[in-house]
Amino acid sequence: MSYNHILVQRENKIVTVTINRPKALNALNKETIEELSDAFSALEKDENVRVIILTGSGEKAFVAGADIKEFSDFDTKQGEELARLGQDKLFNKVENLSKPVIAAVNGYALGGGLELAMASHFRIASDNAKLGLPEVTLGLIPGYGGTQRLPKLVGKGHAMQAIMTAEMFSAARAEQIGLVNEVVAQEELLPRAQKIAEKISRNSSTAISKAISAINQSDTQEGFDAEIKYFGELFGTEDFKEGTTAFMEKRKPNF
Numbered sequence: 476m477s478y479n480h481i482l483v484q485r486e487n488k489i490v491t492v493t494i495n496r497p498k499a500l501n502a503l504n505k506e507t508i509e510e511l512s513d514a515f516s517a518l519e520k521d522e523n524v525r526v527i528i529l530t531g532s533g534e535k536a537f538v539a540g541a542d543i544k545e546f547s548d549f550d551t552k553q554g555e556e557l558a559r560l561g562q563d564k565l566f567n568k569v570e571n572l573s574k575p576v577i578a579a580v581n582g583y584a585l586g587g588g589l590e591l592a593m594a595s596h597f598r599i600a601s602d603n604a605k606l607g608l609p610e611v612t613l614g615l616i617p618g619y620g621g622t623q624r625l626p627k628l629v630g631k632g633h634a635m636q637a638i639m640t641a642e643m644f645s646a647a648r649a650e651q652i653g654l655v656n657e658v659v660a661q662e663e664l665l666p667r668a669q670k671i672a673e674k675i676s677r678n679s680s681t682a683i684s685k686a687i688s689a690i691n692q693s694d695t696q697e698g699f700d701a702e703i704k705y706f707g708e709l710f711g712t713e714d715f716k717e718g719t720t721a722f723m724e725k726r727k728p729n730f
């Protein structure tokens with residue numbers, strides 16, 4: 476499939492999806508959201524894909540937000556639709572994808588950009604990254620899940636302060652409060668993401684997809700129930716047999 480605003484590159488079972496509108500700091504316009512949505516659906520179905528790395532092109536930005544130029548004349552109905560469509564088509568899809576999505580935050584991750592990174596399963600960042608939710612400076616609130624995902628990641632107090640002040644976090648501060656897992660030099664970002672992805676890709680993809688689903692339900696009693704259910708189901712898989720047999724035979728499993 477060919478795209479206008481994203482690049483999809485494959486290396487073995489690891490795919491890097493790059494948002495590629497560097498002149499607009501990779502801002503998410505409607506077409507980019509559609510393309511990302513299609514790409515994630517295709518990658519989810521592709522049996523040869525194990526892990527997805529999501530990043531932005533250029534050295535300046537991961538994604539500087541939803542495309543402000545596209546929605547500046549929207550009315551209330553269009554505004555609500557923008558948020559709902561974006562969340563349904565892309566942000567919730569990424570969060571609930573059965574394959575791991577690692578956000579490699581290579582610069583500004585603002586508004587919808589940080590929201591996309593937060594919908595990803597975890598985040599690593601380059602040392603020049605700046606992350607924030609500046610929507611209140613536009614008279615808005617985050618509309619792509621930011622009010623829900625930020626407090627879960629950093630706690631309610633930090634989320635309140637970040638959203639109210641619209642201030643950006645430095646990469647170091649983002650790591651300190653748990654918004655990103657690791658910070659590395661810019662040239663190390665994609666190699667590091669690749670290395671983490673390779674490590675994940677050697678593990679059982681069946682088990683990882685269940686782990687994602689269970690972790691995503693972690694705030695509810697249903698989460699505990701899902702964990703029990705999936706745990707039991709995995710005992711019936713080839714991966715479970717291979718994993719435990721390999722342990723017993725003192726060799727590495729071949730998933």
Ligand code: CAA
Pocket residue numbers: 498499500502539540541542543544558583585586587588590609610613615616617618619621
């Ligand atoms: N939407 C549309 N275009 C954007 C954009 C955005 N979110 N962010 C940057 N751009 C464009 C700029 O308009 C500019 O384009 P032109 O050259 O055509 O003027 C180009 O990208 C480069 O940007 P700057 O010249 O502003 O670059 P800078 O280095 O001076 O500043 C910045 C960088 C601080 C990130 C600044 O661009 C900025 O503040 N951008 C907006 C950030 C923002 O408010 N994001 C939230 C959007 S709202 C949202 O996301 C809603 C939601 O939750 C659903």
